[in-house]
Amino acid sequence: MNIHEYQAKELLDLFQVANSPGGVASTPEEAEKIAASLQTSDLVIKAQVHAGGRGKGTFKNGFRGGVHLCATPAEIRDTASRMLGETLVTHQTGEAGRVVRKVLVAKSVAIRKELYFAILIDRAVSGPVIVASTEGGVNIEEVAEHTPEKIFHLAVDPLLGLQAHQARKLARLLEIPSDRVKEASALFENLYKLFIARDCSMVEVNPLVITTEGSILALDAKFNFDDNALYRHPDVQAYRDIEEEDPREVEASKFNLSYIGLDGNIACLVNGAGLAMATMDIIKHHGGEPANFLDVGGGATEQQVTEAFKILVADSRVKAILVNIFGGIMKCDVIAQGIINAVKAVNLPVPLVVRLEGTNVEAGRKLLAESGLQLTPATDIADAARKVVAAAA
């Protein structure tokens, strides 16, 4: 799950991770008020959307840039009025762009040095690892490729947590001056506390800055959360912004279906995540393009299958549908009944190829054969892929 920059700032504030003062506004008036309260002529206003490249983006009303430096509260109000309610297009949003509903107004700080600091779970060591670099504000993968000696890795013991001496060591590796080492290590420790307390899978501060006055601030923080742990963090769940998500995925999530929208024209409905990925792969192998990833899970009900089908056929790009089921816990007759119900409910507009195998397969095939539905049965996964690619062409 992604969150907005202003929500990330709220979390940083809550855990006393030093960052630039500011606040979020939904109206130009609110934006002006926040700007006035900051009592500075160094102000910045940032459009809040879940996409990168905001600074270089363009609004559909012609206004350029989703990030602006301003000198007065009046200027902030004027800029906010050009952003709020307008659609921002960046290289990450696609042509449709995203409607800006909130803006972040903050103090713009003068930067002496930009650093990089991230905490993530390293699968290889089964624990948290801190990645830090003296080279911040740029793409860390490029730093890793060209100057790997400027990146530091520090493994944290999962049972002990980040120790104070480790935080100090990191501060010095990042060449933080002696008189600021305690300030920096406190920031690192607080960020680690936040990481653990909210079940993050990654926190990336880029840049972490040393200001011209010498302060250490987390200027921009990106968070990823462990979906499996969201149940114990209602505050993080409340950060979800469905306006920023693919509507197909929002619909699927209502029925506990694991769905990811893609750009192709062959929809697939599969049980099991591995088989669902492999089904996308084999469609591509035979020259087709998958429209989605969809795992209906091991214990899907007829109703879930029906709802899944509705989502697939509602996508106007879809030219053919492949159902690929290997029944284990999932019984083929349940799937077959779900398909029959769905097709009756939605009036299937595109060809349907069905491959069933596993538990109760005979009953499932019989149900489909007797239903009178127009569908193409397939004998195995390769046969199914060839048939659906041909049907979509």
Add this chain to the structure above:
Amino acid sequence: MSILVNKNTRLLVQGITGKSGGFHAKSCMEYGTNVVAGVTPGRGGELFESKVPVFDTAHEARRETGCNATMIFVPAAGAADSILEAVDAGIELVICITEGIPVLDMMKVKAAMKSSSSRLIGPNCPGIITPGECKIGIMPGYIHKPGAVGVVSRSGTLTYEAVWQLSSRGHGQSTCVGIGGDPINGTSHLDVVKMFNDDPGTEAIIMIGEIGGTAEEEAAEWIGAHCQKPVAAFIAGATAPPGRRMGHAGAIVSGGKGTAQGKIEAIKAAGIEVAATPADMADALLRRMAR
């Protein structure tokens, strides 16, 4: 022969009175697995299916029945605790089927298990089966056939697919191990491949992986240098978009790492036969065996 489980396995089921725990415990018993005990806190003294004693704790189950393996169906919020309970009770093999355990919980479990001799399989896995002897998990037993091919996989249904292809070509399986789709798990591809390599009953190996992490690469490197048996592999997720979690918590390409392409290259470099598609898994192994 086989690895990890056989006809001498004495199985405990944690969460045996739950809906899926009960359903699958029964299906394992029907397959012939020796289910000797169940655990559900607060339900000690009951009998499951009129014959399997239910205990309040894994410790009592171990003491009273000598169970040496456990299958966990406890819901995600309590599953990490149940794994540690089984470890604390001294149960040698802990198989956790539960999906959706928070990563930080698993991180602690893994760290806490470092000093123990118990082995964890999973979580978020279909379980483990030695065909004809012992089924522990949610896989459909009837597709399997006793034989000499070892199968190890992060995915449940893809394992069924491979097993089905093998069985319908007349090749049985020594043991099939589902290691689970989570980023932090108890047993890796490499751990299982080493066991298959040492098992006289296993003559060839199918390894099924997917995007995310580097476990397949590590196994491939070892196979290239040490494995004495023919190996074929399939990697799922070549078409998965980067940065998205593909159903399994561990199936994600992040920061350019864990791509299918990278894994396939490592596998080829190790002399492992690559299945071009999921339909080609058994045939890839047969090609490798014929080399």
